[in-house]
Amino acid sequence: MYHTILVLFFAFICGFSAQAQDSFRFKADITTKIKNTDGTFQYTKGSAYYDRNAKKIIYNITFPQKEIYVSIDTLVYKYVNNKQESVMGNPLKPEFSIYHFILNNDISDFGLKKSSFSVGNVEKADDLVITKWIPPAGNNSFFGNIIVSTKSKRLNSVLIYNAEGVLVNRQIYKKYISVKGVEIPTEILTITYFGEVKKYQIVEFRNVVINEAGNDSMYNFNVSKI
Amino acid sequence: MKKFLFKSLSVSLALLLLTMQSFAFNLKSTVDFTSTEIQATTDFNDSEIYEAFADISTLDQYLQTNEDKTYSDLELEDSSMLAGVSSTTTLPLSSSQSDELALGIPSFLWGCVFGIIGVVVVYLMTDENKEQTKKAVYGCVASTVVGIVFYVVVIAAATTTAAAATY
Numbered sequence: 362m363y364h365t366i367l368v369l370f371f372a373f374i375c376g377f378s379a380q381a382q383d384s385f386r387f388k389a390d391i392t393t394k395i396k397n398t399d400g401t402f403q404y405t406k407g408s409a410y411y412d413r414n415a416k417k418i419i420y421n422i423t424f425p426q427k428e429i430y431v432s433i434d435t436l437v438y439k440y441v442n443n444k445q446e447s448v449m450g451n452p453l454k455p456e457f458s459i460y461h462f463i464l465n466n467d468i469s470d471f472g473l474k475k476s477s478f479s480v481g482n483v484e485k486a487d488d489l490v491i492t493k494w495i496p497p498a499g500n501n502s503f504f505g506n507i508i509v510s511t512k513s514k515r516l517n518s519v520l521i522y523n524a525e526g527v528l529v530n531r532q533i534y535k536k537y538i539s540v541k542g543v544e545i546p547t548e549i550l551t552i553t554y555f556g557e558v559k560k561y562q563i564v565e566f567r568n569v570v571i572n573e574a575g576n577d578s579m580y581n582f583n584v585s586k587i
Numbered sequence: 588m589k590k591f592l593f594k595s596l597s598v599s600l601a602l603l604l605l606t607m608q609s610f611a612f613n614l615k616s617t618v619d620f621t622s623t624e625i626q627a628t629t630d631f632n633d634s635e636i637y638e639a640f641a642d643i644s645t646l647d648q649y650l651q652t653n654e655d656k657t658y659s660d661l662e663l664e665d666s667s668m669l670a671g672v673s674s675t676t677t678l679p680l681s682s683s684q685s686d687e688l689a690l691g692i693p694s695f696l697w698g699c700v701f702g703i704i705g706v707v708v709v710y711l712m713t714d715e716n717k718e719q720t721k722k723a724v725y726g727c728v729a730s731t732v733v734g735i736v737f738y739v740v741v742i743a744a745a746t747t748t749a750a751a752a753t754y
Contacts, residue, residue: 395677400671402673403673403677423654425657425674426676437678447712489628489629491620491624506624518628520628563636
């Protein structure tokens with residue numbers, strides 16, 4: 362009897378973990394709006410594809426121009442009319458992107474649990490649970506403390522401070538939907554501070570698909586093929 | 588049965604001990620919140636962000652229903668919607684736009700090795716990216732300064748050597 366209960370208990374736990382691990386593909390229509398510090402706007406529209414195993418983010422952009430961007434490791438390849446046009450550097454690897462965190466269900470802590478940051482303090486304020494993440498000792502990077510708030514266990518906001526304790530970036534994660542058990546914020550609002558001036562950004566996801574079958578050539582885009 | 592219960596109890600106690608240890612460690616390393624940190628989190632007003640994009644709401648609505656339209660199409664049809672809107676793409680949630688490299692070669696090197704031509708190449712190949720063009724200009728200036736310093740040192744050395752040979 363005890364053995365049966367134990368086996369059922371472990372099957373239950375493993376079932377939960379398997380559900381989280383089973384999410385391996387993310388696809389969505391994506392819109393990015395930016396208001397730069399000089400008052401000009403940038404508007405980009407298209408679709409984003411991410412496969413956790415391939416570790417590539419593919420952006421099939423339709424506006425302002427029809428272009429494809431493929432992010433692999435620390436490089437981004439740009440294609441126009443099926444021809445590779447340029448290569449860009451990108452310090453943010455795909456496995457540290459929001460798509461990876463979403464599929465891994467790691468988004469509630471902004472992926473910090475698996476980073477070198479450690480929890481400095483946790484506090485409740487209103488309906489928020491606020492966690493202060495502190496950088497490792499001897500941190501020589503630009504970044505200082507990061508304050509993450511969750512609401513009903515969902516990531517609500519992120520405040521990023523620099524090493525001097527000045528707020529440099531604020532993010533709000535909104536309009537959550539659940540697709541195949543995966544929690545997805547479909548609107549991400551950001552303010553980046555450059556002294557007195559600010560840069561605003563809104564990223565929106567629509568038509569989110571998890572674990573799309575087929576379309577392999579897009580999810581595992583071969584950069585050497587074209 | 589008794590053996591199984593003892594084993595379960597010992598495993599539970601071991602887990603409890605580990606949990607208490609990590610809990611004690613966490614208590615030791617707490618860093619207090621400042622009042623501004625709490626306030627910045629709870630008073631985060633998103634209306635400021637929405638209002639920042641009021642000027643492009645027409646473009647936004649138009650593109651929701653006309654998904655295949657490009658910037659060039661709109662320039663021909665109704666360019667008023669593009670007032671203040673750049674024609675460059677920005678990748679969502681990444682910082683790649685400012686790091687665009689011509690042929691994957693750092694812009695500073697382009698300017699350093701090819702001078703003014705390198706600056707022009709970077710300007711054209713990075714879709715007129717100001718940041719990268721600036722880096723290429725710095726490269727160009729750096730190579731020019733190094734060239735001048737080298738020239739002055741060589742001329743000075745040659746003059747000194749010639750003067751010494753005369754005497």
